[in-house]
Amino acid sequence: MKKLLLGSTMLVAAALSAAPAYAQAQRNAATSAAPFSVNLRGYSTFAFQIANHDRDADLRSHDMLDDTRLTVNVEARSDNGLTYGFMHRLRLVPAGSRSDFQNDRNFLYLRSASFGEVILGTHPNAVDNSMAPPTLYGPATGLGVYADGGFAEFAAGSLYAQAGTARLTYGMSKFSGVTATQVMYTTPTFSGFSFSASYSADSERGRSTDRNERQTSTGSTEIGNAGTENLFAAALNYSGSFSGIGIGAGVGVNVAGAKDRLGGLVTNREYENVVGWTFRLSATYAGFTLYGNYAYDGDSGYAKRLASEGAAVRVDNDSAYGYNIGLGYVTGPIAVGVSYGYGKTEGDVLIGGDDTLSVLNVGGHYTLVPGLMLFGGVEFFSAKNEGAKQNDGTVITLGTHLRF
Amino acid sequence: MTRSSLRRLWLPVTAGLLLVGCAGLQTTEPPLGRDAQDARRIGSILGDEGGFNLFGGSRRRGDDQPAGIAVNTYLWRASIDTLAFMPLVSADPFGGVILTDWHSPPDSPSERFRISVFILDRQLRADGVRVSVFRQIRDAAGWSDAQVNQRTASDIETAILTRARQLRLDSTAQRN
CATH class of the missing domain: 1.20.5 (Single alpha-helices involved in coiled-coils or other helix-helix interfaces)
Structure with a gap:
């Protein structure tokens, strides 16, 4: 023994x-085991919308929408903790081409806790990626899928026309929404702080088809993302907790050069370069989230006065800005919320008056099982074009969202 | 782009450079982007982060599950580490089976041991490893089977689990 x-x-x-x-x-x-995984996931949304508004004479009062996106993600992690891979996301092309796909995410990435994250490819820019309200399209509920009526995606152009104004109602600079081919770097998080910066040569995705420094379209007196180049974006964000209250804050800026216009009604028109600021602040406690986003674009993208254009140019000089404030509450599978957004741009600087849009949204969603939810919301909007009423109305949206 | 436009970048860029320059501070992974936050908040009908894993990979495996090893990698490495003093006959990373050859402790040449390790789980769990120990003693007739102290197998299991935990902590520390 x-x-x-x-x-x-x-x-x-x-x-x-x-x-x-x-x-x-x-x-x-x-050793570098370099394990890798190939993951296929995605989501699908179906929504039904009823609109009652002042300009419905020739418009149907209802419509339906489907939106499916598929993501392929190849990822590996080395023994030294570096995670790397690429992601490709397909989405349905809007505006009626529902049988066609295009990619709206296509990028390589490298990430570790020691040096942060590098993204190379088609991806939202630094401000859009880190500073959007709880969700871009459903701020009231944090749903992320058209609970606000989905103006920009669902019925753009039929209810109101100013896409730039619409984005400002989310409290985001209208120049931050570009999903272009770019390089982006995000620092690791320390003490709740993180910093992100990105650069894109222009607003195009994939291979560039236009390296002109001038626009060739007839354009307007106010340019959007397509009229910019050399877009730099930087965002500083904080996330922390004090006495059980979650605090989020951030400041971001988009800086871009404006392309001059080559042709059109007036030749050789020049535009103001872009400097668009975005600020955000949020507090979370006991299921409640109170947040606010504010964006200030100033005269970014406005047409300049040129002697060759005569005295008619730029009769307005008001700044473009917008904000969104909201309160949401989540308990178990139920989420409800209310938000109010307002956006103002100059519109056509040849004409006096502003383009404005105000949106009050009440909505919610119910999670049947993780990844499957029902959502609904009602939205009251009022749009003005150059100071005159363009359209007022009420929109009700009901839908379901499935994610696998 | 004007010089004044670039000048307005100084505040966030300087703040960012300060963040980058704070080497040595405790850092964690960068915050999730917009898409990842949506995915985490909404969840998936397939559970966790969702998605189908093609080619048999597991998205959830993380460090626990590199390619080429079908069982928990920490348990696997810890088992190899723990039995490194014995000659191995077989090590099957897919089945999670490690078989040693007979080995005599230097101080006790008249007895020898053989160990079989079975890794039973993909997760790092206390019951994820089972050890069987075989013992023989040498007498005039040669080697013959002998009784094994019941605690020997459990002690080796404990050693493997302790080593696996160390590896796990080391890995986490390196990532952070």
């Missing part, structure tokens, strides 16, 4: 002593 105990004890002792030595040898060998 004594021998049995002696041999067994030595065996265990040898096992205990051998382990660290072999592990050290393994570590010195600097």
Whole structure:
């Protein structure tokens, strides 16, 4: 028995002593197992909308929408903690081409806790990626899928026309919404702070088809993303907690050059360069989230006065800005919320008056099971074009969202 | 782009450079982007982060599950580490089976041991490893089977689990 105990004890002792030595040898060998995974996921949304508004004479009062996106993600992690891979997302092309796909995410990434994250490819820019309200399209509920009526995606142009104004009602600079081919870097998070910066040569995705420094379209007296180049975006964000209250804050800026216009009604028109600021602040406590976003674009993108254009140019000089404030509450599978957004741009600087849009949204969603939810919302909007009423109305949206 | 436009970038850019320059501070992964936050908040009907894993990979495996090893990698490495003092006959990373050859402790040449390790789970769990120990003693007739102290197998299991935990902590520390 004594021998049995002696041999067994030595065996265990040898096992205990051998382990660290072999592990050290393994570590010195600097192995790179490079495990990888190939993941296919996506989501699908179906929504039904009823609109009652002042300009419905020739418009149907209802419409339906489907939106499906598929994501392929290849990812690997090396032994030194570096995560790397690429992601490709397909989405249905809007504006009636529902049988066609295009990609709206296509990028390589490298990420680790020590140096942060680098993204190379088609992706939202630094401000859009980190500073959007709880969700861009459903601020009231944090749903992210058209609970606000989905103006920009659902019925753009039929209820009101100013896409730039619409974006400002989310409290986001209208120049931050570009999903273009770019490079982006985000620092690691320390003490709740993180910084992100991105650069894109223009607003195009994938291979560039236009390296002109001038616009060739007839354009307007106010340019959007398509009229910009060399877009830099930078965002500083904070996330922390004090006495059980979650605090989020951020400041971001978009800086871009404006392309001059080559042709059109007036030749050689020049535009103001872009400097668009975005600020955000949020507090979360006991299921409640109170937040506010504010965007200030100033005269970014407005046409300049040129002697060759005569005295008619730029009769307005008001700044473009917008904000969104909201309150949401989540309890179990139920989320409800209310938000109010307002946006103002100059519209056509040849004409006096502003383009404005105000939106009050009440909505909610119910999660049947994780990844499957029902959502609905009612929205009251009022749009003005150059100071005159363009359209007022009420929109009700009901839908379902499935994510796998 | 005017010089004044670029000048307005100084505040966020300087703040960012300060963040980058704070080497040595405790850092964590960068915050999730817009898409990832949506995915996490809404969830998936397939559970966790969702999605189908093609080619048999597991998205959830993380460090626990590199390619080429079908069982928990920490348990696997810890088992190899722990039995490194014995000659191995077989090590099957897909089945999670490690078989050693007979080994005599230097101080007790008249007895020898053989160990089989079975890794039973993809997760790092206390019951994810099972050890069997075989013992023989030498007498005039040669080697013959002998009784094994019941605690020997459990002690080796404990050693493996302890080593696996160390590896796990080391890995987490390196990532952070």
